[in-house]
Each structure stands twice: as C-alpha cells, then as structure tokens.
Amino acid sequence: MSEKTIELEDIQKLLQWQQKLEGKTPVLGLTDNDSLLQETLQELSAYWFREEQATHPAAVELFTRQLFDSLRTMDPANRNNVLNCIRLEGGYQSTGTGGISGANRYHSDRSKADGSLIRRRR
Numbered sequence: 001m002s003e004k005t006i007e008l009e010d011i012q013k014l015l016q017w018q019q020k021l022e023g024k025t026p027v028l029g030l031t032d033n034d035s036l037l038q039e040t041l042q043e044l045s046a047y048w049f050r051e052e053q054a055t056h057p058a059a060v061e062l063f064t065r066q067l068f069d070s071l072r073t074m075d076p077a078n079r080n081n082v083l084n085c086i087r088l089e090g091g092y093q094s095t096g097t098g099g100i101s102g103a104n105r106y107h108s109d110r111s112k113a114d115g116s117l118i119r120r121r122r
Contacts, residue, residue, distance in 0.1 A: 010056050017058035 042055035045063035108117040
C-alpha cells in the first residue's frame with residue numbers, strides 16, 4: 001500500500017472549506033458508517049478532476065456542487081435520461097408506481113398493520 005502524504009495545499013483547501021461552512025452542517029453529512037459512500041464520492045471526485053489527489057473534503061464538495069450545477073443547466077430531456085439511468089442502475093423506484101390496483105381485488109387482503117394490500121394465493 002502506498003502512504004498518502006498530506007501537503008500544505010491540502011490543509012489550506014480544508015481550512016477554506018471549513019471557513020466556508022461557517023458552523024453550518026453540510027448538506028451531505030457522512031458518518032463513519034458511510035465509508036463506502038465516502039470512498040465512492042472520493043473516487044468520482046478524482047475522476048471528475050482527473051487527479052488522484054482530489055479526494056479531500058473540499059474537492060468532494062466542489063465535485064458535488066459542479067455535478068448538480070451541470071444537472072441544473074442540462075437540457076431537461078437529457079437530465080431525465082441521466083437520472084433514469086442512475087435510478088435503474090441503483091434499483092430505486094419512485095413511489096406510487098406499480099402495486100396492486102383495480103376494482104377486483106379477490107386475490108388480496110388488507111393488512112391489519114398498515115392497511116396495505118397483501119397478495120394471497122387462493
């Protein structure tokens with residue numbers, strides 16, 4: 001494994017990032033349990049800036065800011081395509097889609113716990 005060295009420039013960027021926060025909590029608060037998410041953000045940040053050392057919090061914050069700014073200024077059709085690809089790859093589904101519907105629900109019963117429909121074999 002290679003040892004990571006902390007340079008003066010990295011410390012200055014970190015201090016500037018902390019001063020910019022001014023005691024506010026960041027929008028994306030990562031804890032120790034979110035190490036996979038943190039590593040992924042660092043990898044994406046390094047790829048975004050084409051620089052292996054761009055993994056410090058200031059670079060990750062700048063990456064997310066530029067990413068969402070790019071999404072904001074995209075053509076709506078292209079933005080929807082990008083977001084749909086991400087949603088499908090991640091396995092996320094929007095709420096309110098699918099499920100049991102229709103007037104004839106002879107194959108379903110209401111749940112006593114929350115009132116949702118449960119499919120039964122009869």
